[in-house]
Amino acid sequence: MNQPAQSDSSVVHISDLSLEFSTDDGPVQALAGIDLDIAPGEFVSLIGPSGCGKTTLLRVIADLETHSSGEILVNGISPSEARQNRAYGYVFQAPALYPWRTVRRNVMLPLEIMGIARAEREARSARYLELVNLTGFENKYPWQLSGGMQQRVSIARALSVEPELLLMDEPFGALDEITRDHLNQQLLELWRKTEKTVVFVTHSIPEAVFLSTRVIVMSPRPGQVMDVIPCNFSKDRTLDIRETPEFLEIAHRVREGLKAGHSYDDD
Amino acid sequence: MIDRLRREGAFLPVLTVVASLIVIWYAGAVYLNSTQLIDRYQKQDINWDLGRLATDAWRMERPVLPSPHQVAIELKKTVLDKRVTSKRSLLYHAGITLSSSLLGFVLGTLLGVALAIGIVYVTTLDRSLMPWIIASQTVPILALAPMIIVVLGSVGITGLFPKSVISMYLCFFPVVVGMVKGLRSPEPILIDQMNTYSASPTQVFFRLRLPSSIPFLFASLKVAIALSVVGAIVAELPTGGQGGLGARLLTGSYYGQITMIWAALIVASVVSALLVTAIGRAERIALRRLNGGQAVTA
Numbered sequence: 289m290n291q292p293a294q295s296d297s298s299v300v301h302i303s304d305l306s307l308e309f310s311t312d313d314g315p316v317q318a319l320a321g322i323d324l325d326i327a328p329g330e331f332v333s334l335i336g337p338s339g340c341g342k343t344t345l346l347r348v349i350a351d352l353e354t355h356s357s358g359e360i361l362v363n364g365i366s367p368s369e370a371r372q373n374r375a376y377g378y379v380f381q382a383p384a385l386y387p388w389r390t391v392r393r394n395v396m397l398p399l400e401i402m403g404i405a406r407a408e409r410e411a412r413s414a415r416y417l418e419l420v421n422l423t424g425f426e427n428k429y430p431w432q433l434s435g436g437m438q439q440r441v442s443i444a445r446a447l448s449v450e451p452e453l454l455l456m457d458e459p460f461g462a463l464d465e466i467t468r469d470h471l472n473q474q475l476l477e478l479w480r481k482t483e484k485t486v487v488f489v490t491h492s493i494p495e496a497v498f499l500s501t502r503v504i505v506m507s508p509r510p511g512q513v514m515d516v517i518p519c520n521f522s523k524d525r526t527l528d529i530r531e532t533p534e535f536l537e538i539a540h541r542v543r544e545g546l547k548a549g550h551s552y553d554d555d
Numbered sequence: 556m557i558d559r560l561r562r563e564g565a566f567l568p569v570l571t572v573v574a575s576l577i578v579i580w581y582a583g584a585v586y587l588n589s590t591q592l593i594d595r596y597q598k599q600d601i602n603w604d605l606g607r608l609a610t611d612a613w614r615m616e617r618p619v620l621p622s623p624h625q626v627a628i629e630l631k632k633t634v635l636d637k638r639v640t641s642k643r644s645l646l647y648h649a650g651i652t653l654s655s656s657l658l659g660f661v662l663g664t665l666l667g668v669a670l671a672i673g674i675v676y677v678t679t680l681d682r683s684l685m686p687w688i689i690a691s692q693t694v695p696i697l698a699l700a701p702m703i704i705v706v707l708g709s710v711g712i713t714g715l716f717p718k719s720v721i722s723m724y725l726c727f728f729p730v731v732v733g734m735v736k737g738l739r740s741p742e743p744i745l746i747d748q749m750n751t752y753s754a755s756p757t758q759v760f761f762r763l764r765l766p767s768s769i770p771f772l773f774a775s776l777k778v779a780i781a782l783s784v785v786g787a788i789v790a791e792l793p794t795g796g797q798g799g800l801g802a803r804l805l806t807g808s809y810y811g812q813i814t815m816i817w818a819a820l821i822v823a824s825v826v827s828a829l830l831v832t833a834i835g836r837a838e839r840i841a842l843r844r845l846n847g848g849q850a851v852t853a
Contacts, residue, residue, distance in 0.1 A: 352747050371753050378751040384744050388766055388845045397762070398752045429847025449752075 298361070299453050299485045300326040300349055305358035306510075307344060317510035318344045322358070324504065324513070328452070331479055331486045333496035333503045335542060336549065341511020342489045343457055349487060350378050350455050362453070374402060376453040377446030381461055383438035385430040391417065392426040395445045402449070416444040419478060436467040443475070447482070454486045460495070469527055472498055480523050493546075494530055497539050505542055507549025515545035580623050581613065587620040588612040621814040629818040642798070645822045651799040653826055655715050656787035659722020660780055666723060667730025667775070674731070675738040675764075676756070692728050696721065696786065701793040718799075722786030726779040733775030737768025769845055773838035780830045788823060800826075 307319040319341045326332050334342040347353040348360060351367035362370035370376065385394050395413040404412075417423055420440040430438055439459055446454060460468045472495055479486055479499075490496050496503045497519055505515040519538045521529055529535050585608060592611050596603045613622040621629075630645070637644035670688065673680045700721050707717040741763050749759045791801025800823045807815035843850065 350751055352750060371751065374753060376751070378748065380744050380748060382744055384742075384748050386763075386766075387847050387849075390847070401749075401752045401754045401758050401762070429849070431847055431849045 297327065298325045299328050299330075299363060300324065300487065301359070301361040301364075302349075303359045305348070305355050305360055307341075307348060307353065308356045319348070319355070320510035320512050322511075322513055326485060326487065328485055329483050331488065331499055331501045333488045333490055333500040334506060335490055335493065335496045335503055336506030336511075336514075336546065337491070337508060339511075340506040340508040340549070342506050344511065345506075346455050346457050346487060346489050350376060374398075374449055375451055376455050377449045377451040379439075379443055379446045379454070379456040379459045381458045383430070383435075383442040385438055385441060387430055390427050390429055391422065391433070391441050394430070394441055395448050398445060398449050412448045412450070413444075416447045417441075419447065419481070420444045420474065434467075436463050436471060439463065439471065440474070443478075447478075452485060454484050456486065456488045458489050458491065461491070468492075468495065473527055475499065476525070493539050493542050497535060497542060498525070498527070498530060503538075503542055505545035505549070507546075514549045515541070517541055517545070577623055580620075584618065584620045584622040585609050585612040588615055588618045591615075591619065617811055618813060621817055625814050626817045626821065629814045630821065633815075633818055634822070645800075645803065645818060648798055648800050648803050648819070649822050649826055652784065652787045652791065652801065652823070655718035655790065655799070656722050656780075656783040656826075656830075658715060659719035659786055660726050660783040662719060663723035663726025663779060663783065664730050664776065667727040667779075668734055668772075670727065670731045671734030671738060672760075674735050688728065688731055691724070696725060696789055697792075699724070700786075700789050704790065704793050718787055718790035721790040722783040725782040725786040729775040729778040729782070730772070733771040734768055737771025738764045740771065741767045766845060769841055773834065773841060777831055777834050777838070780834050781827050784823060784827045784830065 302322055302324040305319060305322040306317070309316045309318050322345060324332075334345060336342050344353055348355050349362060349367060351362075351371040360367055363373075363375050365373075386397065389397065392410075392413050395417060396409045399409040399412060413426070414423075417426060420443055422437065422440055422444065425433065425437065425441075430441070433441065443456075443459065446456075460471050463471065476499060486499075488496070488499060498521075500519055503517045503519060504513055505517065506512065507514045517538060521535070589608060589612060592608060592615070593603075595601075612618070613625070615621075618625070633643060633645040637646075639646045639650070641647060670684065674684055675681070703720055703724075704717050707713070707720065745763055745767075746759070749763060754762070787799065788801035788804065791797070791799035792805050800819045803819040804816050807813065807819065
């Protein structure tokens with residue numbers, strides 16, 4: 289077993305992980321036999337139809353759900369310890385901003401909770417709002433911002449914790465296509481600048497292929513990994529690569545993986 | 556207030572309703588006082604018509620239902636013409652009622668908030684406390700009030716506090732119900748987010764749950780403040796002539812001074828209305844801040 293040695297260098301190490309929910313209709317197998325190792329600096333997308341457990345898997349990594357069996361380590365320690373160490377930043381599907389706080393104070397919220405000194409809080413909120421191009425909006429309230437801007441605030445807030453790992457759960461799912469393209473480009477730049485490890489849940493094939501170093505295709509009932517597709521485009525790619533044959537080929541493979549998951553369901 | 560009514564185009568409808576209520580009141584005064592008057596006409600062999608009946612009905616000394624202007628005159632006598640410190644001034648009595656309802660309101664709100672926090676944070680309390688809280692409100696307050704006054708009086712507690720206890724008893728209930736709902740109102744995503752920050756329960760309470768409960772709190776406070784006035788008046792009934800609007804109501808009914816009762820009732824409702832309005836103002840300011848300066852309709 290070389291697993292422990294491998295997990296030392298992994299940001300996320302998952303082996304044979306399963307999760308069972310108990311519902312009124314009996315137990316539901318949400319995740320079954322998941323194996324996954326994520327190296328530092330990777331951008332890994334989890335893609336699959338609704339109910340495939342991609343969000344659940346992300347929540348297990350974040351210690352918002354507890355797995356039933358198998359092993360999971362985040363930074364070499366248990367997810368619960370990692371959460372207590374504030375090892376990751378989590379971006380939810382909705383911006384989840386506090387309406388009574390200004391943009392700046394929304395970004396400072398986790399820092400207040402961590403007990404970080406005021407001067408440092410101010411400095412970090414300014415730095416990360418600049419990183420998501422929101423300088424000048426510090427004193428606005430959430431309702432004064434568009435949906436895309438609100439989601440950028442929530443990304444700045446997750447970054448302000450300065451985690452090595454960024455967990456993102458369909459952060460752009462509720463946005464229109466144009467805004468989403470724009471934010472994808474920005475997120476890619478952000479990832480390049482900060483060299484963070486990102487785990488990104490999505491149900492958009494182009495989004496997953498464009499952003500990721502690896503795409504994990506998942507299928508439902510029980511949630512499991514169908515295919516792992518590496519897609520190493522150059523780091524300074526632009527949205528234009530989505531027209532290239534290499535991109536389309538990978539997108540095709542992702543689609544085939546998703547289809548395989550569905551036919552499995554029909555049997 | 557009038558400005559707002561005018562702005563919202565509600566001025567004419569409100570005026571119409573008030574005018575028709577006054578007309579109905581005058582008609583009611585004729586109808587309800589007629590038995591007594593017709594009786595007297597027959598005994599004294601007086602020829603009468605509807606006009607005579609109406610004028611007599613509107614100026615009786617001891618009417619069953621006094622007419623609006625009689626109540627207005629009584630109000631002028633007891634509100635405007637008397638010094639505020641006089642025991643005959645309704646303002647003096649309103650002051651007594653107001654102070655015990657405000658104290659009861661504050662105590663009831665504190666108790667309600669404390670119970671709600673207990674219910675939200677302690678599972679055992681969640682299961683055990685709520686049935687008792689609901690049961691407490693099924694006991695008629697009129698039956699309970701004298702006992703509270705007597706019991707507290709026998710241990711040497713008299714004056715303002717026992718009356719406030721009765722207001723508190725009525726007030727805490729809407730506050731508990733509203734605050735339990737309010738403290739539980741943050742969306743799961745926001746609670747999850749707090750968990751990702753590994754925030755302590757205290758941090759979650761002050762930064763998320765408490766601010767989220769403010770709209771619910773104010774809805775409850777509006778009910779509670781009106782109830783606190785009712786509680787204070789009910790509490791003043793068994794204490795007899797000690798003062799307060801409740802005492803005035805009781806004195807009025809002892810001496811058959813129906814006009815006095817009506818005047819006290821009107822002052823009591825004005826007091827309630829002012830308090831509810833004050834809470835409404837505070838609510839609008841609070842909700843505005845809570846929504847980052849965006850105007851909100853409560």
